[in-house]
Amino acid sequence: MKKIKVIGGGLAGPEAALQAAALGCDVALYEMRPTRSTEAHQTADFAELVCSNSLKSESENSAPWLLKQEMRRANSFLLAAADASAVPAGHALAVDRSEFSAKVSALIAQNPRITVVREEVTTLDEDTDQVTVLATGPLTSPPLTAELQRLTGSQHLAFYDSISPIVDASTIDMEKVYLAARWDRGTADYINCPFTKEEYVRFIEALSAAETVPAKEWEQIPAGGGASASVPKYFEGCLPIEEIARRGRDTLRFGPMKPAGLTNPKTGRWPYAVVQLRQENLRADSYNLVGFQNHLKYGEQARVLRLIPGLESAKFLRYGQIHRNTYINSPTVLTETLQLRTHPNLLIAGQLSGVEGYTESIAGGLLAGRFAAALAQGRAPKPLPRLSAHGSLIHYITHSEAKNFQPANITFDLLPPLEEELRKKIRDKKERHRIQCERALETWDRWLAEG
Ligand SMILES: Cc1cc2nc3c(=O)[nH]c(=O)nc-3n(C[C@H](O)[C@H](O)[C@H](O)COP(=O)(O)OP(=O)(O)OC[C@H]3O[C@@H](n4cnc5c(N)ncnc54)[C@H](O)[C@@H]3O)c2cc1C
Numbered sequence: 001m002k003k004i005k006v007i008g009g010g011l012a013g014p015e016a017a018l019q020a021a022a023l024g025c026d027v028a029l030y031e032m033r034p035t036r037s038t039e040a041h042q043t044a045d046f047a048e049l050v051c052s053n054s055l056k057s058e059s060e061n062s063a064p065w066l067l068k069q070e071m072r073r074a075n076s077f078l079l080a081a082a083d084a085s086a087v088p089a090g091h092a093l094a095v096d097r098s099e100f101s102a103k104v105s106a107l108i109a110q111n112p113r114i115t116v117v118r119e120e121v122t123t124l125d126e127d128t129d130q131v132t133v134l135a136t137g138p139l140t141s142p143p144l145t146a147e148l149q150r151l152t153g154s155q156h157l158a159f160y161d162s163i164s165p166i167v168d169a170s171t172i173d174m175e176k177v178y179l180a181a182r183w184d185r186g187t188a189d190y191i192n193c194p195f196t197k198e199e200y201v202r203f204i205e206a207l208s209a210a211e212t213v214p215a216k217e218w219e220q221i222p223a224g225g226g227a228s229a230s231v232p233k234y235f236e237g238c239l240p241i242e243e244i245a246r247r248g249r250d251t252l253r254f255g256p257m258k259p260a261g262l263t264n265p266k267t268g269r270w271p272y273a274v275v276q277l278r279q280e281n282l283r284a285d286s287y288n289l290v291g292f293q294n295h296l297k298y299g300e301q302a303r304v305l306r307l308i309p310g311l312e313s314a315k316f317l318r319y320g321q322i323h324r325n326t327y328i329n330s331p332t333v334l335t336e337t338l339q340l341r342t343h344p345n346l347l348i349a350g351q352l353s354g355v356e357g358y359t360e361s362i363a364g365g366l367l368a369g370r371f372a373a374a375l376a377q378g379r380a381p382k383p384l385p386r387l388s389a390h391g392s393l394i395h396y397i398t399h400s401e402a403k404n405f406q407p408a409n410i411t412f413d414l415l416p417p418l419e420e421e422l423r424k425k426i427r428d429k430k431e432r433h434r435i436q437c438e439r440a441l442e443t444w445d446r447w448l449a450e451g
Contacts, residue, residue, distance in 0.1 A: 002376040005030065007121045007144075008135035009046045011078060011358055012350025012365030014104050016133045018077040019369025021113035025376050029108065032120035038139035040163070040323050044118075047078060047104035048097070051163035052288055053280055055082055055093040055359045056409075061434045064359060067389040067410045068093065069437075070444045071363055074370075077107055078362045087279050090186035094278065120144075124151055126343045131372045135349040135365055138325040145326055151343060152333045163323065164292045165305060167277065168315040169285045177277075177310035183261035190278055191287060193310040194264050194271030200253065203307045207245050210300040213322065240294045240322070256291030275308050286317055294320035330354040330397040331405055337371045337381040338364070338394070347372055354397040356407035363390055363410075382450070385443035386416060392440075412436065 001024075006017045009031030017029045034044035041048050056064035071079045081103035085095040108114055122143040124132065136144055172191065179188040195203065244251050253259070257273040264271055277287035289305070296304065301319045306312050330353055333340055338347045349368035350361040367390060371381035384391035392414040397405075408414065415436050417423065426432050 001025065001378075002129055002131050003028065004131045004133065004372050004376050006133045006135060006369075006372075008137055008350065009033070009116075010135065010137045010350065011047055011049075011361040012135035012137070012352075012368065013133070014046045014108055015076060015078045015362045015365030016135055016349055016369035016372065017114050018107060018111065019366055020133075020373045020376070021111050022075070022077075023370065023373035023377075025113065025373045027114045028117055029114055030117045030119055030121050032118070032141060035118060036120050036141060038137075038141075040139055040321070043101070045098075045101040045105055046108055047081070047101045049095070049100065049358060051293075052278070052290075053087070053094045053097050054089060054278065055079075055095065056357070057091055058093050059091045061430065061437045063389065063410045063412050063415070063433075066437045066440055067359055067363055067393070069441060070389050071359075071366060073441070073445060074366055074448055076362060076366050078104055078365070079359075081107065087284075088187060088189045089278060090181050090189045097280070123147055124346065126151075126345065128345060131345050131347070131375045133347045133349055133365075133368045133372050134352065135361075135368065136352055137361070138327065138351045139323065140326050140352060148328065151346070152328060152340065153342070163321050165289050165294075165301060165316050165320045166280055166318040167287050167289065167311060168317055169287055171311075171313055171315040172277070172287070173310045173312060178264055178266065180262050180265075184263075190276045190290070191310075192262050192264070192271075193275040193277065193308050194259070194262075195257070195273040195275075195309060197272045199307070199309055200257075200273045201249075203304070204245055204249055204252065206304045206307055207242055207296075210242065210296045210304050212242060212295050212300075213297055238293055240320070241292055242294055242296060275311075292320060295322040296320065325351070325407070327352055327354045327407055329402055329405055331400045331402040334398050336383045336394055336398050338368050339371070339375075339381075345375065347375075351407065354405065354407045355393055355409075357409045360393060360408075360410055363393065366390075367394065382447070385447045387436075387442075388440045388444040388447065389415065390444070392416070415440065 004020050004025050004027045006013050006027055007030045017027045020027050033041055040050040058065055081100055082095045085099040087094050087096050120141055124147050177191050177193050180192050181188045244255055253273045259270040259274040262270055262274050276290040278290050280286040280288050298319045306314060335341055340346045347368045349364040353364055355364050374381040384394055386395055389410050393410055396408055396414045418432055
């Protein structure tokens, strides 16, 4: 049996290693931290969540729920660790990040089939006696990025994402804010900071005038999609607030500051705009400003964010930041079983393969671990059922138009639609989604049972 080398101890890597080990393979798991870190990681822990602590919706028959259900049925180790570290977050699965990392680290440390190597990997050899899973994520170290580029012979895409600030809970003025769940659905786990029209206008003006961090030279490399040399190309699903504000005075009020469904018990009405804070850890001593990724200078963030009602004296535990995002052009270079077309013993998993998000990255690791185990044991990895969420995600990254390829989260758009006739008959979107989920889980269970 061939040995397996997994590179990257973030989300995809540990899941891949644990899956392959569970299937009887010996795995060497390489992680460069703490010797060398990335621009976003703060610890040397496995499975560090670098920004929000949310693994998205748990609402039944939503697309993120479906993906998680499939992962649970496939015995995802990291999702089980997430479930066991959950903190209250309404309809979402949010975790205590330290507890989550600690649980994953313990699983790896206790697994006799996994050997941990704390070392930066800088070369990728096509070693036929070994199967390699590359899961080094959006901040893959530059020498390895260059190596991957050499091996695939293709250009990497790079674009820019940003992360939200975190506030110390004890410094929030609880007299000014209120707890509520949007449309009263789920438990009221979010703290809402309500704005009057005047407060909102003042905030937008300050935000628009605030100074951003200048892009470093390496950040000005034109992005794959053709962004100009001076304007970074952002992922549309994770725009910084100053960029949203630039698009119009009310754009934030219809985006991350949307007040709809958030009745303020003090007034009985929706505020003009709102900033939502989501609990960060089990002790509830820190909160994340939901959707408030930004790239302002830290001093400017302190000044502008303290204009949010309730945060006038806030202490920020972390400020928003911008970061690089590296991913391969999967439609050109990757097979449906996550193998490089030109180097079938090299599999790519996680965000580097063009999936977006924590849960999607873990899902990619789960698949890569299983595919790698099959290859190591001399079996052909079995392609995924297209109807499943996993199958749809991998279908997206391997069949999208290569020219404008962008990473994606799981959504119903990626799943095959219901037949035309059925769509006409069932007008209720929720019911259509329920049927799609039912079909997905059926085919997924069959795929799992077939081994
Ligand atoms: C700053 C930032 C914020 C993000 N915020 C969110 C968010 O809020 N919600 C969300 O769902 N997703 C978010 N993402 C996107 C994505 O879900 C995460 O990046 C996720 O961690 C990706 O998982 P991964 O396993 O592919 O990569 P990672 O978790 O980044 O793991 C890769 C690992 O590989 C290691 N590594 C890199 N190069 C080498 C090398 N040469 N040798 C050895 N080890 C190496 C790194 O140290 C790291 O531990 C964010 C991404 C970034 C960068």
